[in-house]
Amino acid sequence: MKGMTVLIVDDESRMRKLIKDFLKQKEYNILEAEDGEKAIQVFNQEKDKIKLILLDVMMPKLDGWSVLRQIRQDSKVPIIMLTARGEEQDELFGFELGVDEYIAKPFSPKILVARVDAILKRVYGEDGNSKKDFAGIVIDNEGRTVEVDGKSVEMSLREYELLKYLVDNENIALSRDKILNNVWNYDYYGDSRTIDSHIKKIRHKLGKKGKYIKTIRGIGYKFETK
Amino acid sequence: MKGMTVLIVDDESRMRKLIKDFLKQKEYNILEAEDGEKAIQVFNQEKDKIKLILLDVMMPKLDGWSVLRQIRQDSKVPIIMLTARGEEQDELFGFELGVDEYIAKPFSPKILVARVDAILKRVYGEDGNSKKDFAGIVIDNEGRTVEVDGKSVEMSLREYELLKYLVDNENIALSRDKILNNVWNYDYYGDSRTIDSHIKKIRHKLGKKGKYIKTIRGIGYKFETK
DNA sequence: CTGTATTGTGAATATTTTTTGTAATTATAT
DNA sequence: ATATAATTACAAAAAATATTCACAATACAG
Numbered sequence: 001m002k003g004m005t006v007l008i009v010d011d012e013s014r015m016r017k018l019i020k021d022f023l024k025q026k027e028y029n030i031l032e033a034e035d036g037e038k039a040i041q042v043f044n045q046e047k048d049k050i051k052l053i054l055l056d057v058m059m060p061k062l063d064g065w066s067v068l069r070q071i072r073q074d075s076k077v078p079i080i081m082l083t084a085r086g087e088e089q090d091e092l093f094g095f096e097l098g099v100d101e102y103i104a105k106p107f108s109p110k111i112l113v114a115r116v117d118a119i120l121k122r123v124y125g126e127d128g129n130s131k132k133d134f135a136g137i138v139i140d141n142e143g144r145t146v147e148v149d150g151k152s153v154e155m156s157l158r159e160y161e162l163l164k165y166l167v168d169n170e171n172i173a174l175s176r177d178k179i180l181n182n183v184w185n186y187d188y189y190g191d192s193r194t195i196d197s198h199i200k201k202i203r204h205k206l207g208k209k210g211k212y213i214k215t216i217r218g219i220g221y222k223f224e225t226k
Numbered sequence: 227m228k229g230m231t232v233l234i235v236d237d238e239s240r241m242r243k244l245i246k247d248f249l250k251q252k253e254y255n256i257l258e259a260e261d262g263e264k265a266i267q268v269f270n271q272e273k274d275k276i277k278l279i280l281l282d283v284m285m286p287k288l289d290g291w292s293v294l295r296q297i298r299q300d301s302k303v304p305i306i307m308l309t310a311r312g313e314e315q316d317e318l319f320g321f322e323l324g325v326d327e328y329i330a331k332p333f334s335p336k337i338l339v340a341r342v343d344a345i346l347k348r349v350y351g352e353d354g355n356s357k358k359d360f361a362g363i364v365i366d367n368e369g370r371t372v373e374v375d376g377k378s379v380e381m382s383l384r385e386y387e388l389l390k391y392l393v394d395n396e397n398i399a400l401s402r403d404k405i406l407n408n409v410w411n412y413d414y415y416g417d418s419r420t421i422d423s424h425i426k427k428i429r430h431k432l433g434k435k436g437k438y439i440k441t442i443r444g445i446g447y448k449f450e451t452k
Numbered sequence: 453c454t455g456t457a458t459t460g461t462g463a464a465t466a467t468t469t470t471t472t473g474t475a476a477t478t479a480t481a482t
Numbered sequence: 483a484t485a486t487a488a489t490t491a492c493a494a495a496a497a498a499t500a501t502t503c504a505c506a507a508t509a510c511a512g
Contacts, residue, residue: 157499190500194500196459197460217458217508218458382487382488383489419492420489423490424489424490443470
């Protein structure tokens with residue numbers, strides 16, 4: 001879910017940095033706040049951008065619960081609370097207020113990232129799951145659609161599957177035999193030149209991006225975006 | 227979220243009983259399975275009813291991960307995994323497979339109930355949740371009615387369920403197999419062309435909006451409002 | 453540069469899949 | 483029990499797609 005903005009609220013700068021570094025690796029954008037008041041201030045300023053808040057419970061000035069309540073008054077932004085272990089009362093309390101998740105300190109940054117990913121995926125839709133972009137050729141596996149530079153392109157079953165097979169094996173030269181075995185049924189006894197016909201059609205439909213399907217003389221084809 | 231059915235999968239009957247007692251207090255309906263194989267069996271039989279699964283990881287015969295994978299092949303039902311503490315690798319692994327939540331053993335039953343509540347609320351909306359509008363096609367799940375551009379349209383049971391299934395999976399190409407497994411009972415062995423007949427009727431009833439049900443040649447159908 | 457093998461292409465043909473109308477069966481209500 | 487509605491089955495017609503083929507274009511080895 002790269003490109004999404006996460007607000008980190010914690011009074012310890014060490015902790016903020018730790019989380020920030022890990023989330024940045026996943027190409028999240030980070031905003032920070034060092035206490036509850038600042039958190040609300042930042043949130044109100046950047047309401048549209050912020051897709052998730054990591055909120056420490058124990059903070060000076062305004063604690064996490066108060067921040068949570070205030071934000072929940074007019075926003076459903078997902079919130080993960082960072083707590084000390086074993087605060088059961090608090091957990092129960094929080095779920096009613098719309099906490100999406102708890103992470104107990106000390107936590108493993110990996111798990112934190114995994115949970116952030118999971119929540120964002122859940123709330124803002126798949127994204128990672130089915131769509132893949134190959135230099136402007138977007139293949140949505142769930143919807144079985146292909147877009148080239150934003151324009152939807154109709155593909156028949158074989159065309160779609162052949163293209164997908166090539167693309168899934170980007171940069172790998174695929175023999176006609178292999179293609180036949182993977183895209184066609186195992187009991188297909190036809191001419192392997194059939195592949196060529198489909199390649200022709202796919203190339204045509206991809207327009208000038210058709211050139212990404214390279215011919216490997218004597219072997220077969222390869223998808224390569226350069 | 228009373229009245230919702232939860233499937234508890236754990237090999238220890240003591241554990242199942244514990245969870246069951248707590249959830250029953252909240253007026254959930256409970257189904258149980260004592261191992262992975264049974265879990266899948268029960269799930270397939272009661273697919274429509276089951277709103278959430280509590281799934282133990284360590285089980286004889288078929289472990290929680292395998293059950294998870296199998297169920298995820300054609301269902302998005304929320305799943306909470308019950309794990310031993312500190313299995314970090316597993317957690318990361320599971321999120322990718324679509325685990326909604328982890329609860330580490332030993333857990334407080336209160337927390338468990340709170341999380342079950344939270345997830346059900348999130349996934350199924352405040353209560354039964356009702357109307358959804360898809361480009362002028364309004365489906366009221368409580369009243370089981372369909373309106374097209376403000377005009378009420380009569381749908382038979384199958385028609386309604388088929389349309390709802392398509393619409394719930396907007397933009398996803400659904401194979402006839404999948405449709406059969408989800409809209410018809412698992413023990414239906416008839417002609418998969420039957421679907422086509424119902425599609426025909428639904429399209430007709432939807433009038434010019436019938437075109438939102440797209441044919442995916444060689445696969446099945448897809449609902450897409452464009 | 454030339455000959456040969458391989459791939460590209462467009463059109464004809466074959467095949468597959470879906471649509472549609474209708475009829476048969478099954479369930480539901482009166 | 484009968485009527486009515488819903489569901490399922492079937493098969494001909496229609497539509498879409500896949501395959502083949504013949505020839506053109508191209509690449510490559512020598």
